[in-house]
Amino acid sequence: MKTDQLLSIPASRFNKGQATEEVLASKVLNHALVHDEEEDYGKLMRVNTEAPFETLIESHLNEERANGMLIKRSMQANIHAAYTQQRIKELEEKLNEVRKDLYKLPDDFNLRKGKRIHPTFRHVLQRSSPAQFNLTRESMDLPEKDRPALEVLVIERLKSPETQPDSRVHHRRPTGLLEDPSYTYQVPERLRIRPRPLIAHLQRVTHIHISDELGPGISGIKQSSIVFLRPFKLLVTYEEQIRQSLLKLEKENHERSIRQEGRAQKEEDEKTFNFEDLLQDLKLLVDFLDGDLRPTFDLREKIRDGTATDIEYHDLWHLFRHGDIVTVESDPSHAYRVVNFGGGREPLVDQLPEDRNLDKQSQPFLDGMMIDCVSIKYDGSNYVPHLDTFSIRSYSGRQPITSLPVYPFRFNEDSVSLKQALIAQGMRYLDVTIPPQSHKHLAGRTLDEPPHDIDAQVIIDTSMALNKVPNWRPQTDKIYKDQLTKGDPRETRIPSYCRHYTTPQGCCGGDVAFKDLQIDALNLNKFFQASPYLMSPRTHIRLAEEDMTLLPDNVHGFVLRNRQWITLRVADLSEARFESVFDELMLPERHKSTIQALVQVHESAVTRTGNCRPTIGNGIDLVRGKGAGLILLLHGEPGKVEYPALAIAANGNRGGKDLNSRVCGGPYETTTFPHHLW
């Protein structure tokens, strides 16, 4: 038997079958003996005594790993488990004999395996104030049947004056709590579910992992309960499935009762819980959805339609969805797309025990609700996603959605026309970035520091601009999941009421919070799988209409007049105006007509042959980048030549229409010629 086979035998194997454990144990033992090397006995004893101390485990583990002892230790553990199992079996047999002897029991008597049944709780949905909801040693001493199956922590809130008689806040008033209902309303903050069969049922229905401990408790050990925290991510996400499951269960129950009429009721004996109990508890859960969560469902519906007006901080999770287009207050020049969000809740503990053991720095608390958004920028060859994280600081009461620093675009007062305007802006951005260069007229203020007004011709050439000014380069061209905000597990860690020092969760029957960050992770995964291209570079063909709203309102361009790279607003661009300065050129008329003739000949040759190679002096690139053009050198007296006095040269590449449309001094030249005009 190979070692890796041995190690892959799960411990549960030892529980099954009769003789298997003996066979396995002897095999493992033989193997271990054969491969045994001399071990330092003293050292082994030291490890043995120190192993139970949590703080020493890690160093021992590393030491053993370095010494290559881990496989051997695992085998020893297997042997130990097998022997323990065997000893228990032998003890049970002995005990059976003793009991038979003592109580004169029949020979076929078997020690009844202590069948463990889930405890049942009082089938009520109880609303509790914080003081009632908190677990204490006294409340934990109550018998299980007296503890409510479902318990809601509700916080009383004062209605704001304008909403006091408001029918929108139609809370079903639960009994047993505080003051005058017309001035207050209750917000459910937590839901505690005690019955494990209901948790197991939820796990089956949602396929979401809720708890590892779903078996019946061991008598004498207090079972912890599962607590769902606001915003009740699991329940609102799987509302429909939960309701459906109740209908299904009721139907099953009905059929079961018909079946059982004629038969003796025997099958329940096999179960660890009573079907009726589960059904009653599930009904309570649906009551919770119908009553306490009604306002939340209403809110979610209004958010979907874009008709919600204000929102509480702790409901912000409902406001966003992956892929939403949002408005960002700090940068309204274009829209953003939500790719991830997290936070929005205070951590319940400062540090996780896991962090404590590893002696590592805890990650800083998320300051408010964090929203990761992407916009799109052109990097000279592709349209690449750009990641920004915005946060909404904690606030109390309700706030108008449109006053938030980030909110879904559809809540904008005039969202339809705003969207159209952003799409038009995006189209203009594409217009000037799709061609490698585009020649435009700019009339407006630059966006660089310090800004200045410009009314001149510019060449938009992003690729060249980013080469000249590397600071303008987008930082990444692809966004990975680990760049996004990570949920803080401290939000879902309830300290146990017993205050035992290194408490595992739910110590002494305390609460264990459902780890709802996994729902966010799940949604994020789905989003990444459904639209992976949103996080990667794209060509303009792959930009959808909605993506147009994410494009910037500015580009980088080169001002021909002063040969400067600038950042400018796309909206300030217009078609290049070509004024004829040729006429103003002070040249003898004869020379002028010669120039015109030369250009015409050059141009027609280019148009005819389709190539733009220099006709004379093949390979001579007298003026850099203009080797394919027609080059004329004009002299003038210093101070007499006003720059730019003349646009010149027919460059075959540009395929232009008339002489005056050629502007010399493209972004490719850095040398200026003060007294000569090219």
Ligand SMILES: [Zn+2]
């Ligand atoms: Zn404890």
